[in-house]
Amino acid sequence: MLHVLAYITAKPGMREAVLREFRANMPAVHAEEGCIEYVPVVDLPTFGPFQTELGPDTFVVVEKWASPEALNAHAASPHMKAYAERTADMIETRMIHVLSPH
Template identity: 90%
Template sequence: MLHVPAYITAKPGMREAVLREFRANMPDVHAEEDCIEYVPVVDLPAFGPSQTELGPDTFVVVEKWASPEALRAHAVAPHMRAYSEGTADMIETRVIHVLSPL
């Protein structure tokens, strides 16, 4: 299984617009073969001193995929291309990590 945290930083004030597009795309992603988890998460406000906050423009996509092949297919799926094109002008940066459990 692969764990993929994807840090998405929207342009200032655009996070909710990006999240609307993201949520609209979620059913297609969840229908992909070997998608285990695909959900956006944001900071829990005022959790405490141990928290490093993402900030108001960032969210993290928590993804889990059954195999590298499933993740590769996800990356080139037509609905992902459409999502990327539709949000390109709203996103400042993307940082994606592909991780494997030990």
């Protein structure tokens, strides 16, 4: 199994617009073979002193995939390409970490 953490920072004030597009794309991703988990998460406000906040423009996508092949198929899927095109002008940066349980 692969774990993916994708840190997405929208342009100022655009996070909710990106999340709308993201949520609209979620059913297609959840239907992909090998998708175990795929969910956006944001800061829990004022959780405590040990939290490092992402800020108002950033969210993290928490993903789990059954195999490298499933993740590669996801990345190349038509609905992900369309999502990338729809959000290209709204996203400032993204960092994707593909991780393995250890």
